[in-house]
Amino acid sequence: MQVNEMEIIPVAHREPPLRNSWGAHSEVAARTIVRLTTADGEVGIGETYGDEQVIAGLESARSHVEGMNPYEYRRLRYNVGDDMVYGAIETALLDLIGRIVGEPVYNLLGGKMRESVDFSAYLFYKYADSDFESAAIAPQEVMSPEAMVEEAREFVDSHGFETLKLKGGVLEPDQEIATLQQLAEEFGRDTPMRIDPNGAWTVGTATRIARELRERDLRIEFLEDPVVSMNAHARLKRNIDYPIATNMYVTEFDHIAPAVTTEAVDIILSDHHYWGGLTGNLRLDHTARTFDLGVGMHSNSHLGVSMAAMAHIGAAMPTVRYACDSHYPWMAEDVIKSPIEFEDGAIAPSDEPGLGVELTKTRSSRCTNGIKKKTCSRTPASTRWLPSTPTRWPIAPTGCQTNRSGDYLIGDHHSL
Secondary structure: OOEEEEEEEEEEEEOOOEEEOOEEOOOEEEEEEEEEEEOOOOEEEEEEEOOHHHHHHHHHHHHHHOOOOOOOHHHHHHHHOOHHHHHHHHHHHHHHHHHHHOOEHHHHOOOOOOOOEEEOEEEEOEOOOOOOOOOOOOOOOEOOHHHHHHHHHHHHHHHOOOOEEEEOOOOOHHHHHHHHHHHHHHHOOOOOEEEEOOOOOOHHHHHHHHHHHHHOOOOEEEEEOOOOOHHHHHHHHOOOOOOEEEOOOOOOHHHHHHHHHOOOOOEEEEOOOOOOHHHHHHHHHHHHHHOOOEEEEOOOOOOHHHHHHHHHHHHHOOOEOOOEOOOHHHOOOOOEOOOOOOEOOEEOOOOOOEOOOOEOOOOOHHHHOOOOOOOOOOOOOOOOOOOOOOOOOOOOOOOOOOOOOOOOOOOOOOOO
């Protein structure tokens, strides 16, 4: 048996203008679907980021994939040499193998440790959607504590989430403290919460916020990436008693040793997209358990193929101690035939062979409309409490939007 063809399929989908410390998401996001086909027509699919570097990496890996035995993916990891590129291909290979042998992916990973995977309500401050009617959830502007409570109520009522995650670093810190306070008053003081300002705060600001949250007796599970570096996290940890989680400063295995020796973090947020695929997440889980670190799961804007993969690996990882993150409730468009649904804030991985999802046969409406709208980052939050100007996305004038993934996908997409 061998893989005859690897297709690399860029897709675009609608995304709401969600705020963070660097600016705002554009209204069009890019993803890439990897589809593998064998000589006898068996298919496996994966999903990953949509930027040019990832697509170029996938193109470079094509010669290693086409003609390979699907079971020989360990050699492929070393041939590819890029965990993000490999992760997308490995997901498709495991989906393919599962379909061939008639087993769900979680069984290929050693079986389920839990029947379903808990997820948090991923709450964002945001601008109003340009199209209220087609929004998946919460189309209104959310730029105050009161508005955030309304958004959270939609998430809880629609999907049954029991844990609330607030994307911070957007409003003044005192307003974000007030937001957490009002969320606790609305949903109960025992509601698990966390806040993620994406490294926007100074050590002094983060120390003050942590101490005030402790005085208010809120159930804060952890602070996620509150400050700007691993060293800053180590300094902060000497000042506070909250656990620290990261998906920004421990993103590969070489980062774990300094994180442990400096006692900078307590929880690593996994992500099969860049931790070397689903088997890479299992390696991370084992390593974290060795050092008594907690494990959660990071999310970026993603579609249904990634959602299915997250459910399978989340069910198979023994050390996942926290509700995982997911942008999926925000997505108004998808590439799979039957969108995945949350039940009481959780997803049970499919028992069907492979990932258990099928691609649609038609393009996303965003692709067929040939959108040409130019985009740029929103003005970032106040520099009075930022340690430095964020550089991940470019700074641009207020009121302008851009597609941070670039123009190369818009109006030039493949059919699925």
